Amino acid sequence: MTSLLVIIVLVLLAIALWQLTKIFDLTQVGVSSDSSQVANDKDNNLQGYLMFGFLAFLYIFTIYGLLKWGNLPLHNPASAHGAQVDNLMNITWILIFTVQAITQVLLYYFAFKYKGKKDQKALYFADNNKLEAIWSIIPAVVLAGLILYGLYAWTNIMFIDEDEDTVVVELYAQQFKWTARIAGEDNVLGKANVRYIEGVNTLGVDLSDPNAQDDIVVTELHIPKGKKIHFKFRSQDVLHSAYFPHFRAQMNCVPGMVTEFAFTPIYTTAEYREMPEMIEKVAHINELRAKKSVELIAKGQPGLDPYTFDYLLLCNKICGASHYNMQMKVIVDTPEEYKKWLAQQKTVVQEVKASLEQPAEGESAAPGEAKEKDTVAAAPVAMK
């Protein structure tokens, strides 16, 4: 609020100053003898040096930005293909920085060198084929190389070998949450359809499908380190985008179709937390949170808990009012930990069964009634 007021005051001051100079102009106060509207050598010189001033501003701001915010981008990729994505990104940055550094200097230097001078006329210059060829061919070759490397990296990343030993996981997007379904022992997801959505069967799993019997539905995803995870994405309502920043992976979730992506996690959550860059980052975040907590507590509100790092799945398409809050915790376990966790999970069939056994709120369960609903086949969702 204070900063907004400061901005308003500054803008008003600027307007006032501008109006004052206009009044001075009108009253001829402080105006030089040359009141011509045509630029003279003095004006042109000033514009020439201002060009250099702007160039200096560009570079100083770029260097300042790199020093101040250069540590914000994510560090080590947590997936096997991540290094390739980072490599492509770094090459692109180097190209952009080099080209920008050269062209900006030339642009402002020539603007200065060929500034207007009295009695000097511009040279009429039709064209130069050699120059045109140079500045067309060099960017074309460089960009073609970059695109080819990008395509190569993309096909490498997107290739999913059907025979490979993977863990199949479905990610179900809806406004505004993620739900995951692990394919279970058979590693095949059962059929699912929005028409089967009922009660705890929030993903619409077809409970009569043999492949669905061992499917496990969770809201906090665990995956094992070192194994390829084959994700299949569905959306219930609008376009969402499954974004795993630490794994350098993103895929759109489109209503009415299944999209896919696979990656292999290479660090467990515990290992990633122990990385020096991560320790530093978390310490910095907690410093900020501690400061904020002091402010909050002074206002009589509860303070903030310290932050611990976790991999996240985010939504990267603006899908509605609570889009910002659409996320799911992803935990990478060692294969042993994963097995243990998996063994503790209930299958979706068991979940549905349990929910049918429980009496509805306000209803007293008659013993016979509960028994009647004891089979999954009795669930309406299972009838085809």
Ligand SMILES: [Cu+2]
């Ligand atoms: Cu979304």
